[in-house]
Amino acid sequence: MEPLLLVQGLAVRRGDRLLLRDLDLRLQPGERLHLRGANGIGKSSLLECLAGLRTAEAGQVVRRAPLHWLGHRHGVNLALSPLENLGYAAALLGAGEAAVLPALEQLGLGRQRHRPCAQLSAGQRRRTALARLLLSRRPLWLLDEPLAGLDAEGIERVGALLDAHLASGGAVLLTSHQPLPGRLGVFLERSLTR
Amino acid sequence: MWTWFHRLASPPWFYDFAGRLLPWLGLASLLLIGYGTVGGLLLAPPDYQQGEAFRIIYVHVPAAWLSLQVYLVMALAAAIALIWRIKLAECVVVAAAPIGASFTALALVTGMLWGKPMWGAYWVWDARLTSELVLLFLYLGVIGLHQAFEDARAGARACALLALVGVVNVVIVKYSVEWWNSLHQGPTISKIGKPSISLEMLWPLLGMTLGFMTLFGHALLRRLQNELLQREARSQWVRERWARGDV
Amino acid sequence: MSRLILALVQREARLWLRRKADALLPLLFLAITVTLFGLGARPNDPALAQSAPAVIWVCSLLAMLLGLDRLFREDREDGSLELLQVSGQPLALAVALKLLMHWVMTGLPVCLLAAPLASQLGWSGAGQGTLVLSLVLGTPVLTLIGGFVAALTLGLPRAGLLLPGLVLPLVVPILIFGSGAARLAQSGADPAGPLYFLAAALVLALTLLPGLAAAALRNASD
Numbered sequence: 001m002e003p004l005l006l007v008q009g010l011a012v013r014r015g016d017r018l019l020l021r022d023l024d025l026r027l028q029p030g031e032r033l034h035l036r037g038a039n040g041i042g043k044s045s046l047l048e049c050l051a052g053l054r055t056a057e058a059g060q061v062v063r064r065a066p067l068h069w070l071g072h073r074h075g076v077n078l079a080l081s082p083l084e085n086l087g088y089a090a091a092l093l094g095a096g097e098a099a100v101l102p103a104l105e106q107l108g109l110g111r112q113r114h115r116p117c118a119q120l121s122a123g124q125r126r127r128t129a130l131a132r133l134l135l136s137r138r139p140l141w142l143l144d145e146p147l148a149g150l151d152a153e154g155i156e157r158v159g160a161l162l163d164a165h166l167a168s169g170g171a172v173l174l175t176s177h178q179p180l181p182g183r184l185g186v187f188l189e190r191s192l193t194r
Numbered sequence: 195m196w197t198w199f200h201r202l203a204s205p206p207w208f209y210d211f212a213g214r215l216l217p218w219l220g221l222a223s224l225l226l227i228g229y230g231t232v233g234g235l236l237l238a239p240p241d242y243q244q245g246e247a248f249r250i251i252y253v254h255v256p257a258a259w260l261s262l263q264v265y266l267v268m269a270l271a272a273a274i275a276l277i278w279r280i281k282l283a284e285c286v287v288v289a290a291a292p293i294g295a296s297f298t299a300l301a302l303v304t305g306m307l308w309g310k311p312m313w314g315a316y317w318v319w320d321a322r323l324t325s326e327l328v329l330l331f332l333y334l335g336v337i338g339l340h341q342a343f344e345d346a347r348a349g350a351r352a353c354a355l356l357a358l359v360g361v362v363n364v365v366i367v368k369y370s371v372e373w374w375n376s377l378h379q380g381p382t383i384s385k386i387g388k389p390s391i392s393l394e395m396l397w398p399l400l401g402m403t404l405g406f407m408t409l410f411g412h413a414l415l416r417r418l419q420n421e422l423l424q425r426e427a428r429s430q431w432v433r434e435r436w437a438r439g440d441v
Numbered sequence: 442m443s444r445l446i447l448a449l450v451q452r453e454a455r456l457w458l459r460r461k462a463d464a465l466l467p468l469l470f471l472a473i474t475v476t477l478f479g480l481g482a483r484p485n486d487p488a489l490a491q492s493a494p495a496v497i498w499v500c501s502l503l504a505m506l507l508g509l510d511r512l513f514r515e516d517r518e519d520g521s522l523e524l525l526q527v528s529g530q531p532l533a534l535a536v537a538l539k540l541l542m543h544w545v546m547t548g549l550p551v552c553l554l555a556a557p558l559a560s561q562l563g564w565s566g567a568g569q570g571t572l573v574l575s576l577v578l579g580t581p582v583l584t585l586i587g588g589f590v591a592a593l594t595l596g597l598p599r600a601g602l603l604l605p606g607l608v609l610p611l612v613v614p615i616l617i618f619g620s621g622a623a624r625l626a627q628s629g630a631d632p633a634g635p636l637y638f639l640a641a642a643l644v645l646a647l648t649l650l651p652g653l654a655a656a657a658l659r660n661a662s663d
Binding site for chain 3: 048052053054066067071072073074075076077079084087088089090091092093116
């Protein structure tokens with residue numbers, strides 16, 4: 001099977017520190033890769049590199065599919081409501097306007113959709129960001145700490161989201177300090193160490 | 195051609211290459227500036243209009259030429275750095291800026307000293323002096339931007355972008371300032387074939403200019419060597435040369 | 442594409458509407474500094490009317506610097522910028538539209554206030570139209586240059602201090618031709634030359650700077 005993401009001999013630098021080197025990685029449809037490691041080890045920088053936000057010091061990253069990105073900065077403007085945030089994201093992602101409301105409802109934000117995000121809790125803001133994943137179908141998901149700030153019910157919903165995505169042939173690469181919810185998919189775990 | 199280009203751009207090779215070139219550039223600039231100084235300050239006859247005061251052109255004119263040329267070198271390196279992502283070119287941008295700023299400051303100070311006997315004031319809003327002042331601000335901007343970055347590579351690329359916008363701006367500034375005001379005496383050297391100053395005055399001036407150019411080359415290579423050492427302090431080639439005592 | 446443009450403009454417009462006061466600050470700054478010039482000179486000094494083009498242009502220039510350091514900061518801090526970069530949409534287009542909205546909210550009011558301020562300085566009648574026209578052509582260039590520098594200094598701890606020092610030398614030609622056009626018109630001469638130059642500078646800035654600002658933004662997130 002063709003991998004959705006192929007990484008060869010990757011080296012990542014932050015400032016004058018070389019965080020990682022000679023990293024090889026492949027992600028097939030239906031696989032989820034859970035990156036673990038201590039704070040500051042370079043998980044976020046690696047993810048940024050895979051998303052094309054950071055230039056690799058060496059090696060190459062091949063993405064064979066469009067991707068959804070959820071960084072540790074959630075990409076939600078606090079002055080705008082969840083509805084406005086998602087409407088904008090839909091235009092960016094080339095998704096239809098009609099997908100916005102169901103996505104918000106699926107993450108339990110139906111009632112809060114008109115309130116400015118500044119008035120929502122951290123968990124609700126995170127849910128707004130997660131709702132973006134449902135706007136358009138993109139096979140590759142890169143998620144940095146998607147569970148941060150979520151309650152038990154929110155984590156359940158993310159589990160269901162991941163299961164549905166993997167079942168339809170998507171792949172997920174994520175970082176998390178918590179155990180992952182959901183049952184489906186080939187579980188791969190990789191710990192980064194110096 | 196391309197293999198040569200890439201070899202030149204590799205830090206260890208360039209470091210050694212610069213090391214071999216440096217003494218020759220230093221010697222050449224010493225001789226040329228020495229000749230220019232003696233020829234200009236002692237041998238050339240005084241100007242029939244400006245008297246002895248004209249002798250300041252032996253510093254002012256080369257400094258003013260270099261101040262523009264260094265900016266062009268910087269912008270060229272910036273374009274190379276951004277298009278081909280060559281580290282060495284990034285280093286050239288940040289290494290050239292302080293040298294260019296020094297030439298610009300020198301041209302400004304000597305221009306003002308010249309202005310006092312010529313126009314009766316240290317500062318008049320003359321077109322060339324004014325562009326030179328704006329050029330100094332542009333150089334200081336690049337230096338300030340570089341200082342503000344913690345990450346050397348991101349800082350150098352930001353400086354490269356600024357230098358590119360700056361070089362377009364330098365041209366427009368010169369044009370706009372000339373439109374705004376021209377008080378200065380017309381250019382005396384640019385008439386090719388029949389210079390309007392005497393040869394006795396011209397040769398030392400050319401010598402001085404070449405001397406300033408080689409001085410720039412020397413300073414640039416020295417600063418590039420330092421920049422490379424700092425950036426690659428942890429790499430193998432720096433350690434090897436450190437062990438040899440070759441830094 | 443048109444839907445994307447609409448969404449980008451709509452987002453900026455909403456954000457501006459939710460902090461309307463920010464749009465008034467440059468205007469207030471301009472009115473105050475011009476008034477200060479009046480107070481610093483002798484009452485009803487005719488020299489003030491003569492230097493009115495320079496005074497208004499310089500004060501507008503400084504007013505347009507306000508808030509530039511915040512132009513991309515919010516988008517960077519909340520991750521919206523990353524989202525835009527990863528989305529695969531042209532970043533230069535988004536930058537251009539953001540700057541356009543920024544100009545509409547800060548530059549356009551400055552242009553509109555120029556004529557009343559010119560009268561306040563004792564410059565009556567002739568040439569005020571040229572002053573406004575020179576500002577309409579010149580202030581978008583100031584926004585474009587300012588936006589480029591804001592992208593360049595994004596995320597730097599001292600961006601607010603660094604920014605004016607980088608922007609001001611770059612806008613020297615705009616000031617010279619803008620103020621020059623107004624001065625020519627004031628003295629009854631034909632200001633067409635510098636106005637054409639300003640128009641040319643605007644076209645040049647529009648073609649080059651959004652792309653360079655996008656490159657600077659990518660560099661800042663690297």
